[in-house]
Amino acid sequence: MKKGRIIKIISNQYTVDTGEQIIECLPRGKFRNQKISPIVGDYVEINPEEKVIEKILERKNYLDRPVVANIDIALIVTSLKKPDLSLTLLDKLLSIVKIKNIEPVICFTKLDLLSKEEKKNYLVLKKEYEQIGYQVLTNQDLRKIKKLIKGKIAVVTGQTGAGKSSLLNRLDQSLNLETNPISEALNRGVHTTRYAAFYKIAQGYIVDTPGFSALDFANITPEILQSSFLEFNRYRCGFTNCTHDKENKCLVKEAVNNGKIMMTRYQNYLKFLGEVYENNRKLFK
Ligand SMILES: Nc1nc2c(ncn2[C@@H]2O[C@H](COP(=O)(O)OP(=O)(O)O)[C@@H](O)[C@H]2O)c(=O)[nH]1
Ligand SMILES: [Mg+2]
Ligand SMILES: [Zn+2]
Known part of the structure; x- marks a missing residue:
């Protein structure tokens, strides 16, 4: 028996990363009876000889748009200018991420567009969020971000045009994601799959379509x-x-x-x- 993590699902083919190797597995039929199906991000026990998933380990969280489990970190990419800083969106994402049991990291972008005065205000803001207990970085802190996502599953979220794709491209130059100067609909052109797709990046995984940017506070007291x-x-x-x-x-x-x-x-x-x-x-x- 080996422990691994599901990183891709195509029909009934489950790709499991054990840390040492990537194994294509089938699920045991029993999951169907138990009305639970393995999803991307699940930690599973597999039988590496038979190449079957034997057991799904307990989930610490999951999203349903896209379907993904056990997200460790959310990079909340927040533009300071162009588009204008929205503290309402930032606070909303911080709340949703916390409720989902995901560790938030605030990542500010476009500091280069700030005037001297605006930069001063930014430093005050940064300190205020740090005092609450949040980790605050900028899109220049590539080394720190890489260290954070090593061995983890991260989602990248934030407003269109905030600089998410640009940041990912700089984290891993082989990605070559499209970046858009003019705001365009998120995930345009991405083939609609029920499951999340992962990018392997900085020895961790990034989920390409974090569904909670559009979430409201449904089912929350x-x-x-x-x-x-x-x-x-x-x-x-x-x-x-x-x-x-x-x-x-x-x-x-x-x-x-x-x-x-x-x-x-x-x-x-x-x-x-x-x-x-x-x-x-x-x-x-
Ligand atoms: N000046 C400046 N422009 C940036 C920065 N980050 C991203 N951009 C630009 O902002 C635009 C939107 O970026 P993109 O990565 O496509 O945003 P996304 O919609 O969040 O993926 C692009 O023209 C980027 O080149 C930054 O830190 N400073
Ligand atoms: Mg983008
Ligand atoms: Zn009170």
Whole structure:
């Protein structure tokens, strides 16, 4: 028995990377009865002689658009200019990634387009996110990014035009992905496959179409949303189950007013909370 990871699926052909070799496997018939099917990213036990998948190991997360399991890292590629910085999108992706149990890495791009003054503001912003506990890099930090994804599965997400393809090309020059100066629809021309495709890059894998950039907060409760704002968890409000909204004696709101929590983070939180309520309302109608 050998442990490996599924890196590609074509009809009933499962490509498993054991670290030493790549083996084409078939799944055991029992998976069909158990109503579980192996997906890309799954850690599996295989019988290397028979070339069959014997067991699917427990998943730490999965996405359904595209279908992929056990994502380790999300590179949240965030443009500072052209397209303009969107802290709402950044905070949303940080929340979704946390809820999915994926480690986020903020990767800012287009620093070269900033004026001196804007660069100063950027450094303040960077520090603020670092103080929350996030890892903040730029698209110049190629060595650090490579080190992070070594042996891992990473997704790259962020706005169209933020510089995702450019970054991947610089991480691995053999990729030669198309980059678009004018904003074009994401993943244009990519053949629609139900499963994720991986690029082997910097001794790790990158998923080409991270489906959660378009995700809303479906199936998420206010409690889950709150816990995804890491800095809120430092405060224990007087009111149990405080949603940090209209309640009195809310320590989170106090921290916002004292400048200990970023105003933009709090405002985005309230915005997302509204979306969560709206989704729940639709669900129970
Ligand atoms: N000035 C500048 N341009 C960049 C940077 N990163 C990417 N670009 C440009 O931004 C445009 C969009 O990049 P692309 O990689 O296609 O973005 P994607 O849609 O996120 O894949 C392209 O014209 C890139 O050359 C950067 O750090 N600085
Ligand atoms: Mg692209
Ligand atoms: Zn509160």
